[in-house]
Amino acid sequence: MNFEDVYEAFSDKIFRLCKSYTNDDEWAKDLMQDTFIQVYLNIKKFRNESSIGTWVYRIASNICMRQMERALKEKNITSYLPEPKIEVQHDENDRHEQLYNCIAQLEKTERLIITMVLDGLSYKDIAEVLAVSEGNLRVKIHRIKRSLTEKFMEYEIEHDQKNIGHIKQ
Amino acid sequence: MKTFDKIEGIWQKQERKTLPDVSEIIKKTKKMRRKIIAKHTIGILILVLTFTWISTSLFTYQFELTTTYIGIIVLLLSIVMGIAFQSQLIGIILPKSDILSDSRHHLSQNLIYQSRLKFLHKAGSSLYYLSLSMGLVLYLYEFASRDFWFGITAYAITGTWIAFSWFYLRKRSVQKNERKIDAFIEELQKACKALSESA
Numbered sequence: 356m357n358f359e360d361v362y363e364a365f366s367d368k369i370f371r372l373c374k375s376y377t378n379d380d381e382w383a384k385d386l387m388q389d390t391f392i393q394v395y396l397n398i399k400k401f402r403n404e405s406s407i408g409t410w411v412y413r414i415a416s417n418i419c420m421r422q423m424e425r426a427l428k429e430k431n432i433t434s435y436l437p438e439p440k441i442e443v444q445h446d447e448n449d450r451h452e453q454l455y456n457c458i459a460q461l462e463k464t465e466r467l468i469i470t471m472v473l474d475g476l477s478y479k480d481i482a483e484v485l486a487v488s489e490g491n492l493r494v495k496i497h498r499i500k501r502s503l504t505e506k507f508m509e510y511e512i513e514h515d516q517k518n519i520g521h522i523k524q
Numbered sequence: 525m526k527t528f529d530k531i532e533g534i535w536q537k538q539e540r541k542t543l544p545d546v547s548e549i550i551k552k553t554k555k556m557r558r559k560i561i562a563k564h565t566i567g568i569l570i571l572v573l574t575f576t577w578i579s580t581s582l583f584t585y586q587f588e589l590t591t592t593y594i595g596i597i598v599l600l601l602s603i604v605m606g607i608a609f610q611s612q613l614i615g616i617i618l619p620k621s622d623i624l625s626d627s628r629h630h631l632s633q634n635l636i637y638q639s640r641l642k643f644l645h646k647a648g649s650s651l652y653y654l655s656l657s658m659g660l661v662l663y664l665y666e667f668a669s670r671d672f673w674f675g676i677t678a679y680a681i682t683g684t685w686i687a688f689s690w691f692y693l694r695k696r697s698v699q700k701n702e703r704k705i706d707a708f709i710e711e712l713q714k715a716c717k718a719l720s721e722s723a
Binding site: 358363370387392396400416417464467483484 | 538546627
């Protein structure tokens with residue numbers, strides 16, 4: 356597989372992974388680019404020990420986690436990610452943004468895991484990216500799904516209440 | 525979980541974002557490569573030039589005392605150490621974590637690297653200021669011994685500078701660096717723990 360094909364196939368998914376991690380479009384674009392810079396530099400080292408997708412996700416996860424260092428050094432802050440925006444979005448199109456806001460409320464490694472689940476990666480592949488056992492991962496994913504569902508349901512309830520309020524007016 | 529199915533549905537309906545073209549990525553990669561090479565080259569060049577300049581004085585001037593030569597050599601070594609650290613040539617001898625490894629391994633490698641960097645920075649800073657001060661003291665001895673008042677003045681100024689750099693500059697640099705690395709180490713440990721947590 357050449358670099359252009361890999362970029363075409365995975366750029367959008369990696370952007371979503373980075374956005375889940377940072378909850379910021381511009382930062383996510385930077386991380387996505389950093390990921391593919393590493394893919395470009397190292398594609399010749401890829402030896403088919405795993406699928407190309409797993410390999411790219413692995414690099415992206417590492418790039419995201421490395422951001423801790425860059426952010427702490429450049430921005431001189433102790434908490435290196437933007438705070439999740441809790442306000443409720445009313446536009447249907449913003450439901451995606453609200454979903455990202457809910458994901459941003461999860462712990463950092465959980466954000467990576469749930470994004471890979473949502474993108475349809477198999478448990479085996481996710482376990483390979485993170486080097487955790489599949490059994491351990493299944494339980495983790497169940498917990499993360501429950502947590503994300505609760506957060507999203509809170510948003511849905513508030514959204515419905517606001518809608519009812521608008522109709523009554 | 526019906527709501528999670530709903531979440532999956534929302535996720536899949538996301539529109540494809542306008543992302544940089546593949547040629548931009550390739551261009552950026554080549555630019556980054558050139559920048560790294562230039563940074564290391566400049567670092568090495570400054571090192572070589574400083575080394576050459578100071579070594580030249582060893583052969584150009586005839587000093588009476590051995591302490592002057594020793595002082596120059598000690599100064600030389602401390603400057604070399606300082607420049608090597610500043611230009612991040614330390615990255616060559618202290619390898620960073622492998623970006624291609626799995627996340628758990630990458631995190632633990634990074635943790636080791638950061639801990640070593642923290643130690644190196646603290647020990648390196650102390651060694652740098654100590655050796656620089658020692659070098660100056662030894663170098664000035666010959667000139668100070670020729671003239672009493674010059675000697676008093678030279679050592680008073682040098683002593684003040686040594687005290688200032690040791691108790692203020694060095695302390696500030698170490699504390700600032702430690703704060704950043706400690707914050708990062710804490711985040712790394714949290715991430716390592718999250719991945720290692722048993723069901």
